[in-house]
Amino acid sequence: MTATELHIDQELFEILASVSDPEIPVLSIVEMGVVRSAKLVDNIVHVEITPTYSGCPAMDVIGDDIKSAFKAKGYEAKVDLILSPAWTTDWITPKGRQALEKYGIASPLSAEVDKEALLGNKKVVKCPQCGSLNTKLVSQFGSTACKALFQCEDCLEPFDYFKCLK
C-alpha cells in the first residue's frame, strides 16, 4: 500500500517503510500490509499495526523496531495492535510479492487455487528457484505460521510457500 492509500503523511510513511519484517528481512512492514495507520498527534506518532497470524511472535519486535526507527528521526511513537479488520494476504503489495519470490518464498495464490495446492491436488505452486510447476506439498505448515513447505521435483530444492489468508 502507498502512503496515499493508507492516508499516512509521506515523512512518517518513509520511516515506517524502513522497518523490515524480522522473519522476512527483504520485506518492509508496509509491503507486508501490517501497518494500518499512522498519525502525528501532539508530537507523538500513533501507529496501528495488525498481526498476520494471532500467534505471530514477530509482532513485539516489530513494535519495538517501529519505536526505535521513529526515535532515530526525533519522534516518539506509540504502537497499538488492532485485530479488526483481520489481515489478509491481499494486503501484501505487488512489490512485496516480488521481494518474496526473489528471496525464495513462493507468494500466495488466490484462495481457491491455494486450497488445491495445500490439499496436494494440483501442481500450481511455482518453484521460486527454477520456475517449474512440477512441485509437491511437503507440509501444510512450514517454518513460520504463515508458510507451507514445498519441494521442487525438477531442481529438487525445498522452498516455503506463503499461504493464502483471506
Next chain:
Amino acid sequence: MNNNLIQYILGIADNSLILGQRLGELCGHGPSLETDIAMTNISLDLLGQTRSYYQYVAKLQGGDATEDTVAFLRLEREYKNVLLVEQPNTDFGYSIARQFLFDVFHLALLEELQNSKDETLSAIAKKSIKEVLYHVRFSSDWIRRLGDGTEESHNRIQTAINDLWIFTDELFHQTDADKAMVAEGIGVDVTHLKAGYYQKVSSILEEATLQTPTIEYFQKGGKMGIHSEHMGYILTELQYMQRTYPNMTW
C-alpha cells in the same frame, strides 16, 4: 465489572490455552518433522488467540490484571476449559483425534462468534477463523489418512476416537454465564451447534472408514472447573516459573 462476560470468555480462551500447551509438549517429539512443525504451529495459533482473549479479560478485570496473571496465576478450579483438550498425547492417534474433535467444534463456534454484539470478541473470532480453517483441514486430513491407512493405523485412530468420544458432549454444555451471554447477544448458543457437529464429524469418520461411536454416557465438568486428573500436571508445568519466581519477567 461484568463477571458473566469474563467467565464466558474464559470458557472459550482456556480451551485454546490448554490445547496449545498440550500441543506444545510435542515440540521436538512429533512422529515426523512435518507433523511436529504442524502441531507446534497450531499450538502457536491457539496461544496467539488465547493472548487476545486474555488481554481483553485483563482489561475487564482492571487493576493490576494482565494477560499473564490470567494465564499463570489462577487455581485449577478457575480454569474453564472442556475436559477434551486436557487429555494427554497418548500416541499420535490420540493427538489427532483430540485435535479433530475440537477443531470441528472450534470452527463452528467461531463462525457464530463473528456475529457477537461484543466488538472485541467478534474481531478475535474473525481473525482466528482464518487460522482454524487450516487446523480443521490438517486434522481431518490425518483422520482420513490414519483411518484409511494400514490395519494398525486404522485400529489405533479408532481406539482414540472411541476413548475421547465421551468428552464430546461437554462441548455443547452451557454454564449460567454462557446462558446470560447468549441472552445478551454476546455469546453463542452452543446447543444449536450440536447436530451440525456430529453430522460433520460422522461424515469425515465415514470417509476415513471409521465407525462413529454410539454411547449414552458422557463425561463433563471442565467448563465448571471440575477437571480430570491430568489438569494439575499441565498447570504445574505451565505455571512453574511464575509460581517459583513470582512476578518474574523475561
